[in-house]
Amino acid sequence: MKALKANRLINGNGNGVLEDAVVLVDGEKIVAVESANKLRIPPDAEVIDLGDRTLLPGLIDAHVHFSPEEAGHLYGRMFEPSQRKLIRATVDARNALAAGFTTMRDVGGRDAIYLRDAIAAGDIPGPRILASGLLITSTGGHEDPRYLTPDWVRQISHLSRVASGPDDCREAVREQYRLGADLIKIMSTGLGMLAQFTYKETEALIDEAHKLGMRVASHANGGPGLKDALKAGVDTIEHGTHLDEEDLAFMRAHNIFLCPTLAITEKLIGEGPKYGVAQYMVNAARDREDSRIQSFMKAYRSGVKITTGSDFGLRPFTRHGDNVLELVLMVKAGCAPMDAIVAATKNGAEALGLGDRLGQVQAGKVADLIATRGDPTDRIEDLYQVDFVMKTGAVFRQPASEDRHAGSSE
Ligand SMILES: [Zn+2]
Structure with missing residues (x-):
């Protein structure tokens, strides 16, 4: 005792x-x-x-990755060996735990499954991890690396699984289940608002995941792709930069959480240029930042349940350790400090389906x-x-x- x-x-x-x-x-x-x-x-x-x-x-960070790229590695997301990244990620896991994050939800990356198991077995220190396996996107969609031919992507991607048509969407979910995923991550929109999947595909993804006992997180900024995900029964909305009144009402009524991910944009703008991120990407992030903050505050004020997610863990300038930045930015945007803490604790646990334990x-x-x-x-x-x-x-x-x-x- x-x-x-x-x-x-x-x-x-x-x-x-x-x-x-x-x-x-x-x-x-x-x-x-x-x-x-x-x-x-x-x-x-x-x-x-x-x-x-x-x-x-x-604390619970409900949107992370454990696949940190080396600084300056051209196309590191694809070509740097995942084994090297996984070893780097063990350092991130230790730093995240030291910073007070005892639970993290990985929303894209095969290796987090193995990291999760190594931590659970006591081999290395780190937070309790829930892992999605490969995120599921559409052909040519967000995180389908278009600089590679499709057969290459299929063979080497340790971040995404491209799926097309309802049957293949179900198969993609089953593959993650077989790999040992705790949840499923789908790309309902890209960086903009274009719907990436048809409604039938979205329905197939979410239905199959729920049948297998997995919750579904949707990368969705707004518009038809987001609305499809809501209607098909998604559990959490990631980013949600352009939520309208209808979306907010639906999310409140169906207890769907918003994970606004403010910290990644801040880091991209502040530190991206030092790490060779192209200026057009920094400019795009700057454009996104305002809508992200406004949409978050609209959701917060309307009573939608908020979780905290840094979206750290892919870029060399978003290594884990200062994930508290997400809470700091929420408060800076106008959220009460106590509400930011609830978002990172009770709400985070509920969004992960672990509210009875954590x-x-x-x-x-x-x-x-x-x-x-x-x-x-x-x-x-x-x-x-x-x-x-x-x-x-x-x-x-x-x-x-x-x-x-x-x-x-x-
Ligand atoms: Zn992410």
């Missing part, structure tokens, strides 16, 4: 901050959460006094807990200072004891 003490606790459900909190952890689970004066700490418990810190649920500091939930100095409901940037991380009841990272003492109120 472990007893975690901290001056403040945010439980993930948005209901304020508990002062002088104690969390009891037995094995992999949380067994009690109370203020210190109401709870007797069992004498045999190992006490971890985090002092003047805020304790909160492990996302809240509550008796019965899995003990994924992090702590940071300061109070992120006051200053969201404080989440960059996470220095305590527990995943499934095991301490991965904690402040040195003298440091803990210095932070203590006693």
Whole structure:
């Protein structure tokens, strides 16, 4: 039994901050959460006094990739060996966990399946990963690398699976299932608003995934492709840069989550040019940024459930570690800090279908807990200072004891 003490606790459900909190952890689970004066700490418990810190649920990044390209590698997404990227991704996994991300949803890339399994087996440290396997796109669609002939793409792509027609769409889903995918990622639109699949194809993709017990995430900016995905029963909308009132009402009514992915655009604009990203792509990102933020704020204000997703993990300038940027940008756009935290905890867990196990500091939930100095409901940037991380009841990272003492109120 472990007893975690901290001056403040945010439980993930948005209901304020508990002062002088104690969390009891037995094995992999949380067994009690109370203020210190109401709870007797069992004498045999190992006490971890985090002092003047805020304790909160492990963060969830609901849109990542684990396939980081080497800087300057021309067409690295296709031609750099996936084995090399996978080894690089093990470093990203460790850094993400150290930064407080205990769960991540990979939405495209075959290798994340193996990374997930290595972490789950305890071979290497990292967040709990849910992986989609290859993302499914249309012929000539987003992430179908058109500089290769189609037969090459089929052979070497470790990011995308091109599918055409309802039957092949079902087959593409089954292939990911066979590979061990936890969910399915589909490309309903590209970077613009053109619908990439017919309604029948979209329906086949989502129906087959649901039949096999997998949720579906759709890359969809807006327009007919997004509407098809909503109507066919998609679970989460990724990006959603051009949501209209009809979309928002539908998402609210059917409990469909929006993952706005603000951080990737910010990084592309800020750091892309240094890494050789073409100016036209940077300009396009700048054009997208405003609509992305406006669409997110419209959804947030209208009551659509929001999750946080950095979309990090492909580019050399989006390596995992500072994924908190997504929460910082949400707050900068006008979201309340507490709501950004709920998006990255409770909502993230629900969007992944794990709301009964993760996302809240509550008796019965899995003990994924992090702590940071300061109070992120006051200053969201404080989440960059996470220095305590527990995943499934095991301490991965904690402040040195003298440091803990210095932070203590006693
Ligand atoms: Zn992505």
